[in-house]
């Protein structure tokens with residue numbers, strides 16, 4: 001009995017949101033826009049282009065296309081300078097435990113992330129080899145809550161969407177999983193991720209009995 005297990009990256013496997021925050025904050029400051037932690041929350045799971053569009057809207061700014069592209073490039077350079085220093089200690093608690101258990105049970109595993117830097121990050125934290133497929137921001141054109149990223153991941157694993165399980169920390173990602181007809185597992189707060197089929201605060205709360213139940217469903 002094989003299911004497709006699909007993992008979001010930022011907020012599920014690693015906490016790269018803190019690096020996105022620092023890079024977006026620097027960018028916002030450079031064009032005279034205030035940027036708070038609360039606003040950063042709203043950028044979780046949102047693509048790079050959409051994120052900059054939101055920041056400009058919050059700051060009531062319009063800029064030329066050239067400037068937009070230049071800002072995107074410098075934000076990513078700053079973000080990559082943080083990524084360069086990452087190592088396996090930044091993997092969130094008990095993620096390796098769950099990945100290893102799924103491997104032992106011979107279950108297909110894919111990444112399903114909006115990030116265009118996903119491969120690099122997985123390489124830095126030494127998890128690349130755990131994945132049977134990597135689907136990220138380079139493979140899709142529609143951002144979450146569109147289900148495209150998860151549907152492409154299901155196809156890559158050769159598993160039907162309704163036989164897939166998605167681990168997500170963002171509201172948009174949970175909605176994408178639900179629209180794709182997949183089981184959605186929210187990682188974070190119940191009140192934020194209430195649309196998910198199950199919510200856990202992190203992977204330390206997920207035991208092998210629960211995973212067995214998902215496999216046998």
Ligand code: B16
Pocket residue numbers: 008009010011017020043044045046047048051076112113114115116117118137170
């Ligand atoms: P990049 P996820 C998302 O990753 C982040 O949550 C979001 O904040 C970021 O803007 C997006 O990736 C794009 O990332 O700039 O690296 O292409 O949660 O979908 O893994």
Ligand code: MG
Pocket residue numbers: 008009010011012044045168169170173
């Ligand atoms: Mg995420």
